[in-house]
Amino acid sequence: MSRPESQLPPNLYYNEQESVKYTNCNRIINIQTQLSERAIQLLDLDLDECSLVLDIGCGSGISGFYLTQEGVNWVGLDISESMLNVAQQEKTEGELLLCDIGQGFKFRPGVFDAAISISVIQWLCVSFKKSENPYKRCTAFFESLRNCLKNNARAVFQFYPENNEQINMITSAALRAGFSGDIVVDYPNSAKAKKLYLVLQLGGQSSKKTMDVIQGLIEESDEEKVKVIGRQQKKIRKLKKQKKISQKSKLWIVKRKEKQTRLGRKVKKTTKYTGRKRNNLGLFK
């Protein structure tokens, strides 16, 4: 199944039909719920202080619903009118804005306590128009975000990068804008369950120049998988180490004779003539 990002721009991909499907499909809701809950956990909100969160790519309001449950007010940005209409219909308690994050956005400086984003920012790395430059869009986005977040704010982005180039584009834009942070990988050994979260911090004491990839959640069965793979690899390495004995050589013949003896078969004695090179006189053509 090809990625949505390679099919259509997000405002066209998430049309009315897709938006309705997104909201009614239990599988999608479950996934988005898990991602939202994990991102909120990584946000580590101080609920006594936190009153305003920015939800980037809020869509139909699934992640916003969990923010409301935590008792925080939120402002959601999305490029799809259809998705926002669904959110409006569902009477989400957050504020909704139709906005293209790659163009940048302006709020009063330092007004948000935190930011969250589920399955969105990889869209910044693809462009469908000549006028859209992914590098510039990533830059504009992270600069806008930096301006509207308070000092020491944290931002968590669950995203689906297609390749390392996209990861680098996003992380370098974030670093240029003044963020520091890491990428947290959950379930790194499972192709299906593996999820990436960009966890950014603004200000703070250490402003690291690079981002590390750190291990997040790892399932018990994941650990088993790692052990099994380890054992298999050990076996392969051992087999490779054993030198291969070439067939029909004297050593091979001797080993075969030993095996046959062990099996109790009648075997001729090993002499200086065993495995000797014979002159084929053409008798056995």
Added chain:
Amino acid sequence: MRLLVHNLLMCNKCDKNNYPLKIEVNKSVIMELEFKKDAILKLIPKLDFEVLSNTVRELGFKQFPKQIPPNVEQDLAFLKDLHRVLFETHIMDGQLTCPNPSCKRNYPITNGIPNMILTEDEQ
């Protein structure tokens, strides 16, 4: 759109004199929402109260106070008015206009959602 986000939002095109956006209301509706005292108290430091007060008065609610009353935690009447104004008043149709005289960009509000997307020329 409710007045909470209006209190935060600036014009996307300009860097100066881009706040607050002027509101023109064609249709608004009141939708009741559960009053949560703690949530509203936490939000008060975030608000530009002068802007909020001016906007509310311009939209017709003349009794809204110009300043945050002292001892706000006990002033339930004020908090309920604030709740109504921030969370229950939905502007469903209208527009937002940039106050910068050299910009004056209009952002339409449709189905309660302001459209802040700029055209290719404007970026």
